[in-house]
Amino acid sequence: MTEVFIHPDRRPAKFRPLVAWKHMQNLIADKEDTEQVFHIIESLNGRSFEKNFHAFAASDEGQALLAKKEYLPPLLDDHDWIRALPDGTVGRAYVDFMEREGLTAQGLVEESEKFKGAMRDFDDDYYWYGNRLRDTHDLFHVLSGYGRDALGEASLLAFTYSQNPGMGVIFISFMGARQIMKSVPKEARVMDCFREGKCNGAAASRIVREDIIALLHEPLEAARARLNIAKPVAYLHALDVCADIGIEADQIQIAA
Structure with a gap:
């Protein structure tokens, strides 16, 4: 069994709802200010x-990883080898998504490094696990079918909450959905997207425990079936x- 190293001086983050509320207001004002997400989650x-880490470390998959x-990040940002994979694989879908959205795995690393939270103070297995959660975020988009529009992000965070529970993630998801409701028709049924994200994430296998490089080689639809990731029907209906009234996905707003 792999020995887990936890720095002896590490302490759990404090529960600070008022701090989280302040950063949530900042995020509502600018949804691209992803540094606020790290503050909310830590608060x-x-x-x-x-708890999530120890469940991961106790699993056979977690032990191997x-x-x-x-x-x-360096493996995910080396698009040359991923582009060489067959059409229809998870890897090809991932590269298409990242290039279309103008994203890199290293870019998310740099955003997280702006945040001077407790996880930066320690070089231990908690830190490695936190990095892994961060570095697989965009792969969650590809596998789940949720886009990077405001509703897609809110729905994906609900999915992520069920995969790796934490009050920070579900708070951002719920508040985001609540604000989006103000800017789209009620027929979009935004809260159905929130609930669907939670249900789909709970039903799916834990993606963070997957061998990510092996996963990139799998056909996308076969991987979704193996991982039991359901189609995001409510989200697609909302889009x-x-x-139908001329609001494209990238125009859906988190109302201030």
Whole structure:
């Protein structure tokens, strides 16, 4: 069994709802200010991160991944080898998504490094696990079918909450959905998207425990079936409702 290293001086994050509320207001004002997400999560998650880590470390898959401690961003940002994979694979879908959205795995690393939270103070297995959660975020988009529009992000966070529970993530998801409701027709049924994200995430296998490089080689639809990731029907319905009145996905707003 792989020995887990936790720095002896590490302490769980404090539960600070008022701090989280302040950063939520900042995020509502500018949804691209992703640094606020890290502040909100640290302010609300309490001991949930530690509980999630220990469940991960106790699993056979987690043990194998901890033995390797693979660092994903350089591998995910090397699009040449991923582009060589067959059409229809998870890897090809991931590269298409990242290039279409103008994203890099390293870019998310740099955003997280702006945040001077507790996780930066320690070089231990908690830190590696936190990095892994961060570095697989965009892969969650590809596998779940939720886009990077405001509703897609809110729905994906609900999915993520069920995969890796934490009050910070579900707070951002719920508040985002609540604000989006103000800017789209009621027929879009935004809260159905929130609930669907939670249900789909709960039903799916834990993606963070997957061998990510092996996963990139799999056909996308076969991977979704194996991981039991359901189609985001409510989300796609909401996009159709909005499109019918001329609101494209990238125009859906988190109302201030």
